Amino acid sequence: MGRYLVKRSVTLLFVLLGVSLLVFGFVRLIPGDPAVVMLGERATPENIARVRTQLGLDKPIYEQYLIFIANALRGDLGTSVLRQEPVTQEVIRRFPATIELAFGAMIIATLLGVPLGILSAVKRNSWFDASSMVFALTGVSMPVFWLGLMLIFLFAVMLHWLPSGARLDANAQYEPITNFILLDSLLQGNLTLFAQGLRHLILPAIALATIPMAIIARMTRSSMLEVLNQDYIRTARAKGLRERKVILSHALRNALLPVITVVGLQVGILLSGAILTETVFSWPGIGRWLVDAIYARDYPIIQGVTLFIAIIFVVINLVVDVLYTVVDPRVRLE
Amino acid sequence: MASAAVAGGRSVNQAITKPPQSLWVDAWHRLSRNKAAMFGLALILLFFFLAIFGPMLAPHDPLKINSGKGFLPPAWMPAAWVSTNNVGDPQFFLGTDSIGRDVFSRLIYGARVSMVVAIIPTIFITFFGILIGIVAGFFGGTADNLLMRFTDIVYSFPDILFFVVVMFALRDTPIGDWGNGLILLFGALALVNWVGVARVVRGSTLSIKEKEFVEAARSIGTSDRNIMQKHILPNILSPIIIITAFAVPRLIIAEAVLGYLGLGLRPGTSSKEFFVTSWGSMLLEGQTAINAQPWMLLAPAIAVALVVMGFTFFGDGLRDALDPRMRGAG
Numbered sequence: 127m128g129r130y131l132v133k134r135s136v137t138l139l140f141v142l143l144g145v146s147l148l149v150f151g152f153v154r155l156i157p158g159d160p161a162v163v164m165l166g167e168r169a170t171p172e173n174i175a176r177v178r179t180q181l182g183l184d185k186p187i188y189e190q191y192l193i194f195i196a197n198a199l200r201g202d203l204g205t206s207v208l209r210q211e212p213v214t215q216e217v218i219r220r221f222p223a224t225i226e227l228a229f230g231a232m233i234i235a236t237l238l239g240v241p242l243g244i245l246s247a248v249k250r251n252s253w254f255d256a257s258s259m260v261f262a263l264t265g266v267s268m269p270v271f272w273l274g275l276m277l278i279f280l281f282a283v284m285l286h287w288l289p290s291g292a293r294l295d296a297n298a299q300y301e302p303i304t305n306f307i308l309l310d311s312l313l314q315g316n317l318t319l320f321a322q323g324l325r326h327l328i329l330p331a332i333a334l335a336t337i338p339m340a341i342i343a344r345m346t347r348s349s350m351l352e353v354l355n356q357d358y359i360r361t362a363r364a365k366g367l368r369e370r371k372v373i374l375s376h377a378l379r380n381a382l383l384p385v386i387t388v389v390g391l392q393v394g395i396l397l398s399g400a401i402l403t404e405t406v407f408s409w410p411g412i413g414r415w416l417v418d419a420i421y422a423r424d425y426p427i428i429q430g431v432t433l434f435i436a437i438i439f440v441v442i443n444l445v446v447d448v449l450y451t452v453v454d455p456r457v458r459l460e
Numbered sequence: 461m462a463s464a465a466v467a468g469g470r471s472v473n474q475a476i477t478k479p480p481q482s483l484w485v486d487a488w489h490r491l492s493r494n495k496a497a498m499f500g501l502a503l504i505l506l507f508f509f510l511a512i513f514g515p516m517l518a519p520h521d522p523l524k525i526n527s528g529k530g531f532l533p534p535a536w537m538p539a540a541w542v543s544t545n546n547v548g549d550p551q552f553f554l555g556t557d558s559i560g561r562d563v564f565s566r567l568i569y570g571a572r573v574s575m576v577v578a579i580i581p582t583i584f585i586t587f588f589g590i591l592i593g594i595v596a597g598f599f600g601g602t603a604d605n606l607l608m609r610f611t612d613i614v615y616s617f618p619d620i621l622f623f624v625v626v627m628f629a630l631r632d633t634p635i636g637d638w639g640n641g642l643i644l645l646f647g648a649l650a651l652v653n654w655v656g657v658a659r660v661v662r663g664s665t666l667s668i669k670e671k672e673f674v675e676a677a678r679s680i681g682t683s684d685r686n687i688m689q690k691h692i693l694p695n696i697l698s699p700i701i702i703i704t705a706f707a708v709p710r711l712i713i714a715e716a717v718l719g720y721l722g723l724g725l726r727p728g729t730s731s732k733e734f735f736v737t738s739w740g741s742m743l744l745e746g747q748t749a750i751n752a753q754p755w756m757l758l759a760p761a762i763a764v765a766l767v768v769m770g771f772t773f774f775g776d777g778l779r780d781a782l783d784p785r786m787r788g789a790g
Contacts, residue, residue, distance in 0.1 A: 137612055144613050148622075152629035260496075267772040269713040271720055272764055275747060275757060283750050398618030402717060406747070417721060420628050428628070432621060439618055 145436040153425050203430030213430035222305035224411030228396040230331035235338035243346025265340030270399045274333035274406035289326050291408035330407040334399050338392035345388040349381040390446035490781040497777020503770030510568050511575035518565035522736045526560030534755050555755045566737050567759050573738035577715045578708050584650040586704050589657025597665025614655045623648050627723040640735050641725040660703045664696035698782040705775030709768045716740035739764050
């Protein structure tokens with residue numbers, strides 16, 4: 127275990143090094159002087175010089191990279207050029223929105239995916255099984271932003287049931303504490319705000335949840351089918367236990383292990399899916415911010431946020447892999 | 461899936477009298493009885509047809525601006541969807557966009573991008589994936605280690621982020637200009653996706669190279685190159701075909717996503733050019749006009765859904781047909 131952790135952490139360092147080089151390199155590949163590109167052709171020479179110094183563009187390229195890495199290690203991801211805000215601070219301010227969205231999606235995916243998988247396995251080869259698996263196959267193949275657009279069209283534009291974007295209504299009164307709107311509104315005892323936040327969360331969370339839900343449903347189904355063929359299930363039935371009890375306490379408990387792993391693995395998918403979901407739903411998380419920064423050509427934000435997302439992504443993958451062995455001791459690490 | 465019972469359905473007599481069939485004939489038989497897969501194939505062929513014969517099929521010039529006819533609803537709508545006074549015009553089957561361009565014609569031309577993305581990057585990733593995977597699996601050692609570390613890196617990074625960064629960085633360079641930015645797009649898509657093919661090829665090579673016939677070939681002095689080409693490759697074709705079939709819809713989606721983010725290829729400005737618009741950028745335009753002319757959004761959305769569904773169902777059927785043991789897995 128210890129050796130494995132060391133080995134994985136070394137790989138992780140290499141991955142992060144690769145990612146940082148990639149991000150740093152690509153941003154510098156953009157033709158033209160970044161300072162001029164950002165400020166426009168009519169910027170004064172003083173302003174351009176100021177931005178160049180701020181970005182460290184007047185130093186040799188390896189020095190720029192070392193400064194970027196050294197600052198990143200200290201938790202300083204640079205300063206936005208257009209708004210003059212520290213990137214790290216803004217990431218911290220916006221990340222709760224992304225987490226809230228991903229968390230909501232995770233809950234929906236698990237609460238719907240697991241029962242769907244169980245029912246399909248129990249009613250194997252029925253019309254329910256067939257149609258839910260076709261649904262799962264389609265769910266996996268449909269892109270997140272596509273689902274998002276369709277949900278907006280159906281529930282916001284046509285039916286007017288739910289808002290089409292943002293975290294709250296435009297005129298909402300909200301004093302952020304943690305920036306988790308649902309949590310804050312409960313802390314403040316403001317149920318109206320809570321309901322409003324929830325209404326805004328539903329559509330994006332469903333859009334983001336669909337792919338993980340389909341994967342979870344398929345995994346639960348195949349895992350349940352495998353368990354249901356075991357001898358101890360036959361024994362349980364022979365003892366005269368009710369089918370409900372056989373399924374829920376004998377089969378499900380053993381079938382859930384692989385499902386838990388799959389749920390964990392979805393976190394990465396949720397994070398990258400969030401970039402698109404946030405764009406479609408104008409959700410003010412870090413994904414949306416990154417896309418906005420790309421349009422605005424705000425290099426420090428692009429650099430910082432990309433690195434931040436990559437770090438989260440790799441770390442979560444590592445944690446999931448390690449947790450896997452804790453949950454299922456049969457898995458050997460090499 | 462639906463064809464689960466088909467293969468075992470022959471009676472004993474038939475099995476004896478029937479001449480032996482090659483894997484491919486056998487697989488085609490299984491595939492052709494799979495309704496979902498055949499439906500998928502039909503969809504794929506339909507979209508290829510639209511892409512190739514676009515200019516003959518499109519009722520209008522996809523770039524022609526019809527002034528005064530902006531935001532027309534589809535032909536079958538007597539009145540507007542949402543409070544405008546426009547009325548559907550039978551000339552414009554799916555209505556028009558903000559400046560009066562025919563949505564249906566644009567949709568047909570948009571098929572070209574998706575279909576080209578379905579072919580060219582796929583060829584690249586299959587070629588390089590096979591080459592690198594087979595070499596890594598066959599020789600092992602440093603080449604293998606390098607490949608697996610690189611795979612780790614690619615898999616631990618969200619690919620959409622990579623596409624976005626690459627497209628953003630290189631769009632305004634000379635590379636980004638080649639073929640309306642298509643070369644850059646192919647490069648970005650291929651650079652990430654060959655890894656999946658290489659991994660599968662490597663895994664299959666590892667198990668095949670231990671087989672007796674490879675040992676036999678080696679003992680009579682067959683060169684490494686010949687062993688890889690004539691002994692290993694033909695035996696790992698099934699997994700290669702399967703992984704390729706599943707890569708195609710992913711490529712199409714990636715292109716649509718980039719188009720939607722405004723980072724896709726640059727559309728041509730005259731209808732003589734091959735690429736006039738893509739479904740991804742139509743979705744982007746459609747979202748901004750979601751209240752005024754919903755079909756600007758719905759038309760490309762349905763098209764993307766159908767083409768992705770077509771490739772997914774076909775891929776699923778291919779897997780069942782080529783590798784019956786894998787049926788229903790994954």
